[in-house]
Amino acid sequence: MTMEAEAEMLRQDILSKLAYQVGARAERASPRDWFLAATLATRDRIVDRWRTSADEVVAQGHKQVCYLSMEFLIGRLLSDALGNMGLTEPMRLALDGLGVDLEAVFAQEPDAALGNGGLGRLAACFMESMASIGIPATGYGIRYENGLFRQLIQDGRQLEVPEDWLSLGNPWEFERSSLTYDIGFGGTVTQDDGGRMVWHPGEVVRAIAYDTPVVGWRGHWVNTLRLWSARATDPLHLDAFNSGDHIGAQISRVKAEAISRVLYPGDESPAGQELRLRQEYFFASASLQDLIRRHLRLHGDLLTLPEKFSVQLNDTHPAIGVAELMRLLVDVHGMDWDVAWEISRATFSYTNHTLMPEALESWAVPMMERMLPRNMQIIYLINARHLEQARAGGAGDALLSAVSLIDEQHGRRVRMGHLAFVGSHKINGVSALHTALMKTTVFAELDRVCPGRITNKTNGITFRRWLMRANAPLTKLIVDTIGPQVLDDTDRLADLAAYARDAAFQEAFAAQRRTAKEALAKMVRERTGVVLDPAALFDVQIKRIHEYKRQLLNILHTVALYNSMRAQPTGNWVPRAKIFAGKAAPSYHQAKLIIRLANDVAKVINHDPTVRNLLRVAFIPNYNVTAAESIIPAADLSEQISTAGLEASGTGNMKLALNGALTIGTLDGANIEISERVGLENIFIFGLKASEAGPLRRDGYDARAALAASDELRGVLDAIASGVFSPEEPDRYRGLVEGLLAHDNFLVTADFDSYVASQRQVAQRWGRPAEWWRSAVLNTANVGWFSSDRTIREYADEIWDLPVR
Numbered sequence: 001m002t003m004e005a006e007a008e009m010l011r012q013d014i015l016s017k018l019a020y021q022v023g024a025r026a027e028r029a030s031p032r033d034w035f036l037a038a039t040l041a042t043r044d045r046i047v048d049r050w051r052t053s054a055d056e057v058v059a060q061g062h063k064q065v066c067y068l069s070m071e072f073l074i075g076r077l078l079s080d081a082l083g084n085m086g087l088t089e090p091m092r093l094a095l096d097g098l099g100v101d102l103e104a105v106f107a108q109e110p111d112a113a114l115g116n117g118g119l120g121r122l123a124a125c126f127m128e129s130m131a132s133i134g135i136p137a138t139g140y141g142i143r144y145e146n147g148l149f150r151q152l153i154q155d156g157r158q159l160e161v162p163e164d165w166l167s168l169g170n171p172w173e174f175e176r177s178s179l180t181y182d183i184g185f186g187g188t189v190t191q192d193d194g195g196r197m198v199w200h201p202g203e204v205v206r207a208i209a210y211d212t213p214v215v216g217w218r219g220h221w222v223n224t225l226r227l228w229s230a231r232a233t234d235p236l237h238l239d240a241f242n243s244g245d246h247i248g249a250q251i252s253r254v255k256a257e258a259i260s261r262v263l264y265p266g267d268e269s270p271a272g273q274e275l276r277l278r279q280e281y282f283f284a285s286a287s288l289q290d291l292i293r294r295h296l297r298l299h300g301d302l303l304t305l306p307e308k309f310s311v312q313l314n315d316t317h318p319a320i321g322v323a324e325l326m327r328l329l330v331d332v333h334g335m336d337w338d339v340a341w342e343i344s345r346a347t348f349s350y351t352n353h354t355l356m357p358e359a360l361e362s363w364a365v366p367m368m369e370r371m372l373p374r375n376m377q378i379i380y381l382i383n384a385r386h387l388e389q390a391r392a393g394g395a396g397d398a399l400l401s402a403v404s405l406i407d408e409q410h411g412r413r414v415r416m417g418h419l420a421f422v423g424s425h426k427i428n429g430v431s432a433l434h435t436a437l438m439k440t441t442v443f444a445e446l447d448r449v450c451p452g453r454i455t456n457k458t459n460g461i462t463f464r465r466w467l468m469r470a471n472a473p474l475t476k477l478i479v480d481t482i483g484p485q486v487l488d489d490t491d492r493l494a495d496l497a498a499y500a501r502d503a504a505f506q507e508a509f510a511a512q513r514r515t516a517k518e519a520l521a522k523m524v525r526e527r528t529g530v531v532l533d534p535a536a537l538f539d540v541q542i543k544r545i546h547e548y549k550r551q552l553l554n555i556l557h558t559v560a561l562y563n564s565m566r567a568q569p570t571g572n573w574v575p576r577a578k579i580f581a582g583k584a585a586p587s588y589h590q591a592k593l594i595i596r597l598a599n600d601v602a603k604v605i606n607h608d609p610t611v612r613n614l615l616r617v618a619f620i621p622n623y624n625v626t627a628a629e630s631i632i633p634a635a636d637l638s639e640q641i642s643t644a645g646l647e648a649s650g651t652g653n654m655k656l657a658l659n660g661a662l663t664i665g666t667l668d669g670a671n672i673e674i675s676e677r678v679g680l681e682n683i684f685i686f687g688l689k690a691s692e693a694g695p696l697r698r699d700g701y702d703a704r705a706a707l708a709a710s711d712e713l714r715g716v717l718d719a720i721a722s723g724v725f726s727p728e729e730p731d732r733y734r735g736l737v738e739g740l741l742a743h744d745n746f747l748v749t750a751d752f753d754s755y756v757a758s759q760r761q762v763a764q765r766w767g768r769p770a771e772w773w774r775s776a777v778l779n780t781a782n783v784g785w786f787s788s789d790r791t792i793r794e795y796a797d798e799i800w801d802l803p804v805r
């Protein structure tokens, strides 16, 4: 079909959707109406492939993946879906003919922020890659009515307001009102005459499925993202209502439906609340009940479950599923315990995303007993057998208490990481370093008792979203240079290396960057009032705000630059724009203080005429997937400066390098593997290594030596502590600076000098454009391996035992 013919058909469909589904007239349709109509027309085209994909799974009996994740940070879907279907240009043409601008339509779509950060975005990239490779998969999660909060910056401070992505309707989802499962909570457990355990829940909540199609590259395969929404089983609570207790009737409904109301906004610090455990059990149970129903329908016999399904646990959030699958197999389906355990372990595998001790989930035993009495009994049974085996293998008391599913040290808690580990046949880390550290820290003892299960799967990103869509002009340049095969095989990016020294190519590469920077400068001006010079070096740190990620180190460097520039305003400075974006957990006071400091520093620097053409600082509010898509193509320098050993992988590091930003970073997470591929000449590595930082942190690092040795550091900390950036409240940051000197847990002062020295090399390289752009091109050329298609192939091969087509 010609593009014009395709566009004409789309146009007719859009008009029909507009009239009959949106109920609007073309003459008076709002941008939102056009978005709905265009999306519905796109969705129709995906649905046909969705059905043929599902039919093929049935006909061929393919093995399938269930990806269980509390978070799917999918962002906007329309441009992704059109791009993968090859319909972007036909759609542009179709809308042009109606006097509607495609980009304006894209801008109408709310950003679905059903996740906090890296873990949730990884789940979204994986879903796209599984569809692109043609691996049958279902993503299971929660349909939060409110995703991650929207961040406002007011007087330099983070303010959280609710995000209501569903308020105007969601044209992507299909409500499956007949696909529901009942989820029990509380109550009692009895034994029936046959000896079977019977759970009588005190409360039952209904899970309703909402399906969203996930279309792969070139539209060959479509998978499903199935998100559960909570409903009261008896919404009116008629008994209570009729007896006059109108309020009581409402309360139980509200309590049930609260389960899918809102995403927990904390990342890396476990929310001890009951609601969180209710969310986890709710979605794990619904997903596993659905899995069993699907398996029985297709294959009839639960004994073959691991041959036909693999269940990946995305961190410990769905780990209660290990006990739940046992409950379903043994109690509900009457299977023998040992057989059920074999099947469970062969079905489950678990990905760990963080070693931070405070992020390892554990639940108080009394709460588990109250909320999930039968699951708690099952956990005890699993633990008894697990400890018995360990003892038989020669484990002594110390080892037994370390590998026990119950932590007896901290008031009896269930260790969810241990439960996931024991219940899985494979456990993976997300970068080579992270996996190695897993083996020597959190899972050292379990690795001894259950050897051979730990494996590495270095993270990846989908190039469709993070290169082709986010940076269409660069993609076009690449395709024009090395041919279109690169669109289907990311390894072909390596062919760009031949052009790294080519002056004309460098110029074209730099011109693309310049265009993206102009667009970002416009956005920053509109959203913050800060004026950025597109000719300046755009130095970018975008990620959740966390002490271990060390935005503070970057701010200290900003102040160091400022001090030096003011001391020598006519010096030979490289103009820089320091760009920050990221959200802090609402209860994470230190992280919020860092946001405030960044904004206060920005305010003073941006108003100081001495550095007007040399230094600007912008904090872009409300960082999300959509913001990332416009910041990443405009970045010259990528800040990946976590304390070594603490960032499990990072994936923003990959997105920025792919788009040709140079990394300044520590030897942490996937930075190490990036440096191995781009070459140490094309990356700026500084600071302590994990092998040095780990012991230093454990033994208690003393910042005073670093302070005594560095005039520059003293100058920076003095300025901040004395109120240079908070003149209206000079002591605002005194505590922060004193805290840093008293207990610098993340070794900010230890790495400061090395970081500043490395930043000087950055500036020198920028001053030699031919070298800079050569390095930039080599970054893009050498990171093809970080495609999530590669990661998924490794999972398929080594964890899921799936043939990859």
Ligand code: 26V
Binding pocket: 116, 117, 118, 119, 120, 122, 264, 265, 266, 267, 268, 269, 270, 271, 315, 353, 354, 359, 361, 430, 459, 647, 648, 649, 650, 651, 669
């Ligand atoms: C943990 C918790 C703890 C309980 C309360 C709510 C909550 C929400 C999210 C998380 C997980 C945060 C872990 C996370 O996002 N880790 C990141 O995972 C990325 C993908 O593997 C990886 O690249 C990052 O280095 C890692 O920080």
